[in-house]
Amino acid sequence: MKHTIVIIGGGPAGLAAAIAARESGVSDVIIFEREPELGGILNQCIHNGFGLHTFREELTGPEYAQRYVEKAEALGIPAKLSTTVIGLERASSGEGLLVTTVSRQDGLVQTEAKAVILAMGCRERPRGALNIPGLRPTGVFSAGTAQRLVNREGYLPGREVVILGSGDIGLIMARRMTLEGAKVKCVAEIQPYSGGLKRNIVQCLNDYDIPLKLNHTVVDIRGKERVTGVTIARVDERLTPIPGTEEEIFCDTLLLSVGLIPENELSRELGVELSPVTSGPRVNESLETSVPGVFACGNVLHVHDLVDYVSEEAAEAGKNAAAYCKGEPAEAGREIPLCPGGAVRYTVPAAVSPEKMGAQLTVRFRVGKNLRGASVVVEADGRELLCRKRPVMAPGEMEQISLKKEWLTGTEQEIKIFTREA
Amino acid sequence: MKGYDAVIVGAGVTGCAVARELSRREGRFLVLEKEPDVCEGTSKANSAIIHAGFDAEPGTWKARMNVRGNAMMDKLSEELDIPFQRIGALVVCLCEEDLPKLRALYEKGKTNGVPGLRLLTGQEARELEPNLQKEVCGALLAETSGIVCPNERTKGLGEKAAQNGVEFRFDTEVLSLERSEESWILHTDTGDVKARAVVNAAGVYADRLHNLVSEEKLAITARRGEYMLLDKSAGGHVRHTVFQLPGQYGKGVLVSPTVHGNLLLGPTARDLEEKESTATTADGLREVAEKSAFGVEGLPLRQVITSFSGLRAHEAGDDFVLGETADGFFDAAGIESPGLTSAPAIGEYLAEKIAEKLALPEKKDFTPTRRGVPHIASLPLAERVEKIRENPAYGAIVCRCEEISEGEILDAIHSTLGARTLDGVKRRTRAGMGRCQSGFCSPRVMELLSRELPEELLEIRKNGKASGIVLEKLR
Incomplete structure (x- = not known):
């Protein structure tokens, strides 16, 4: 098989990328999706609050997804469903890429593509990655798995629940489990701040009197076959549990919401350079990875807070991939690294070519701690280009600034993006 | 009360190895296991090493069985389709x-x-x-x-024993046993069984069983x-x-x-x-x-x-305890490292003793080979294409991390001594063993178990009797 652009993943990122690529004039775009339907993880996010930025409406996850699915259908973009990409490599011809898929209906198929857009999303960090000591009974679920069991399968995985980690899915599930009749005893967060959105703390915990215990972690899990309880303890600045602060909590379920990891196994196989901070590909201003013709967007690139930004970013990736395929001549130019500093942990993109970028470029990043009244500063070769005061910045919320092409004339070495505390 | 020539207590690697060797003989054999599957205790969580045998003290059972067990591996891994690499x-x-x-x-x-x-x-x-x-x-x-896959090793031995006529009874715990005329009566939580010979392969509990019949006490x-x-x-x-x-x-x-x-x-x-x-x-x-x-x-x-x-x-004596401890009661106790390596040798040794004692003739139609659940993703491309063509379910990926298909999971459920739990599927196919640790695939595997067994989703468990996964149906 042969296609101009192959999009791996039919979630919000893949859909928006496909639509933008098609609208930018590439007719032969195809989506490979491993689930039996498009929409990705949105399909199990039945709460509302999606689309405030994009549609100025509060939609549920499936409703948000549906808008893009309908648009993709209207544009006649084909999607191969229940189809898993198992291999991604450079085509032996030297031109383009070779995508290997398997499915029940088509078997094993190899597809050549001029460009590939990575939109595989992310997975949840499991218990094992945390080395939580204790027994290994049933009743320990990642929050997303519990969400699927409740919202898609219609089963309650637990009645008395402790949640470790205050990522957004954990917060959402605190409310969801409560509404389904479970008792959520507390949310323990090892960091001194929540990993989720402020609005979720208010709407999912505070409104239901669920305590959020910052600087706390789970130090023991009990129960031979089913969880019978956990022990939580306060941690010090080095995140080490403080002896004597242990508290036993009886519960039958422990939900984990302790971080999301971009799913870059295919990218790694292809030899795409990954960022150790985001675990996603290192991309330039076109959201193109270190492998020419391979673009990335959405949670496979870096974990987002709002789906609206996923869609926006993915549309850029789609547009850029289309331009790449149409062979629109890009002026050869210097590539200037974007260097995070202060509390800024990373930036996407990680480098920019002033010649190739549009008139302005959205740069997204996250900070590593809570900041009040700090400023985001952009410097090019030591020259201050921008200083924007932000009332609040938090690790749970993604930040963005707009970089203007006109600022970068003469910039040679580096562009620094950092926080300056008041 | 059902009567057997030999009843083996414990379906770990040792019990399954004895069962497989005994199945070369004519007779009625039963394996009792308190857990829902083979390989649920010591056999499943260890270093997965086939030791060379330089470590054990010369002259001990450990030394003898280790070296013999290691030497048996090439043929055994071939016969039973066990992943093994020297x-x-x-x-x-x-x-x-x-x-x-x-x-x-x-x-x-x-x-x-x-x-x-x-x-x-x-x-x-x-x-x-x-x-x-x-x-x-x-x-x-x-x-x-x-290095070896301990699950596949135990499963292979047990499955082959079952295919050669050995019965397995899971979720069944031996509570006590007594001597009655020429036989042993084993009292279990699912009823009594009678045996001419008993094999004690009860792992960390082997001392309890042994101490019921012997004055020379063991301490495990x-x-x-x-x-x-x-x-x-x-x-x-x-x-x-x-x-x-x-x-x-x-x-x-x-x-x-x-x-x-x-x-x-x-x-x-x-x-x-x-x-x-x-x-x-x-x-x-x-x-x-x-x-x-x-x-x-x-x-x-x-x-x-x-x-x-x-x-x-x-075991306190620091060696395996092997042999006929009481009349018709055979111990395979204190089986710690290098027990995984030694199991086939222990099976060979004990089965020989039992066959001699009970005068069991060789079985004419014993079959030595078995094939495990195929791992489709590790096949060369052309073979994989062919496999999916034969059975399209091999193309439907359920576990994305280990690339395990629905077809493999169905094979695991429907094979001899098939999987009945989430852990059972995991250990036979590796679905859920990857980097997401079953976050994505467990609801799908539960659904397949529920459909195929068939059993209500509420009844589907991770492993033991009280390890149900979901607690209530909402809608």
Whole structure:
């Protein structure tokens, strides 16, 4: 098989990328999706609050997804469903890429593509990655798995629940489990701040009197076959549990919401350079990875807070991939690294070519701690280009600034993006 | 009451090995297991090593069975389709003063009849294994050491025994036994059974069973070992199993690739009061992290995908207890390391004794070979295409991390001694063993179990009787 652009993943990122690529004039775009339907993880996010930025409406996850699915259908973009990409490599011809898929209906198929857009999303960090000591009974679920069991399968995985980690899915599930009749005893967060959105703390915990215990972690899990309880303890600045602060909590379920990891196994196989901070590909201003013709967007690139930004970013990736395929001549130019500093942990993109970028470029990043009244500063070769005061910045919320092409004339070495505390 | 020629208590690797060897004979045989599946105790959580045999004291059962068990592996892994690789082991010595101990180990190995042993300088060892620490000043290379999949090994032995007529009864615990005329009566929580011979392969509980029938009491301590398993991206960090020179608590902490391409670190050794505590501890995992770095540098500990602990059945006499303890009561007790390696040899030895005692003739139609659930993703492309064409369910990926298809899961459920639990599917197919640790695939696997067994989703469990996964139907 042969296609101009192959999009791996039919979630919000893949859909928006496909639509933008098609609208930018590439007719032969195809989506490979491993689930039996498009929409990705949105399909199990039945709460509302999606689309405030994009549609100025509060939609549920499936409703948000549906808008893009309908648009993709209207544009006649084909999607191969229940189809898993198992291999991604450079085509032996030297031109383009070779995508290997398997499915029940088509078997094993190899597809050549001029460009590939990575939109595989992310997975949840499991218990094992945390080395939580204790027994290994049933009743320990990642929050997303519990969400699927409740919202898609219609089963309650637990009645008395402790949640470790205050990522957004954990917060959402605190409310969801409560509404389904479970008792959520507390949310323990090892960091001194929540990993989720402020609005979720208010709407999912505070409104239901669920305590959020910052600087706390789970130090023991009990129960031979089913969880019978956990022990939580306060941690010090080095995140080490403080002896004597242990508290036993009886519960039958422990939900984990302790971080999301971009799913870059295919990218790694292809030899795409990954960022150790985001675990996603290192991309330039076109959201193109270190492998020419391979673009990335959405949670496979870096974990987002709002789906609206996923869609926006993915549309850029789609547009850029289309331009790449149409062979629109890009002026050869210097590539200037974007260097995070202060509390800024990373930036996407990680480098920019002033010649190739549009008139302005959205740069997204996250900070590593809570900041009040700090400023985001952009410097090019030591020259201050921008200083924007932000009332609040938090690790749970993604930040963005707009970089203007006109600022970068003469910039040679580096562009620094950092926080300056008041 | 049903009567058998022999009843084996315990469906771990030892019990299954005895069962498979007994199934070469005419007779009625039964395996009783308190858990819902084979390989639920010590056999499932260990170092997954086929030891060479240089470590055991000469003249012990451990030495004899280890060397014999190792030698049986090539044929056995072929017959039973067990993933097995003779990758060799290196015992590394970290200071000059200990070099005589290394030589002593080499000599012990020679006395035990271990082939393929060589003493290496630190330099030679690092050439074989570039990530060894600079401090390594000598090493013992054991070429016959290997790695195996313990689940597949136990499953293969048990499945073959079943295909040759051995019955298995799961979720059944032996409560007591008594002698009645020429037979033993075993009282279980699912009823009584009668046997001319009993095999005690009850792992950490083997002392309890033994002590019911013998005046020479055994004392088995559960000795816990904690492990960390690293992602496949770390699997190539070493190519051999790397041990440090043994200390007073067994073999120290090893660093080894697994047959599935992960990296395994561990175990610790801690004696427990109770027999069931497979908990991991913060101290234990810290110890694994520290000790594994003694011999190997640059271990990517951030890539840990899971940690677990297993229990070794340590008998006070420090050796296996094998043989006919009372009339018609055969012990396979105190089977700790190198028990996984020794199991086929133990099975061979005990089955021979039992067959002799009961005068069981050889079975004419015994079949030695079996095929495991195919791992479609590891087949060459053309074969994979062909397999999916034959059975399209092999194209429907359920576990994305390990690339396990619906077809493989259905095979696991419908094979002899098929999977009935989430853990059962996981251990037969590796669905859920990957980096997401079953986050994505468990609801799908539950659905398949529910559809195929068939059983209500509420009845689907992780492993034991009280390990149901979902608690209530909402809609």
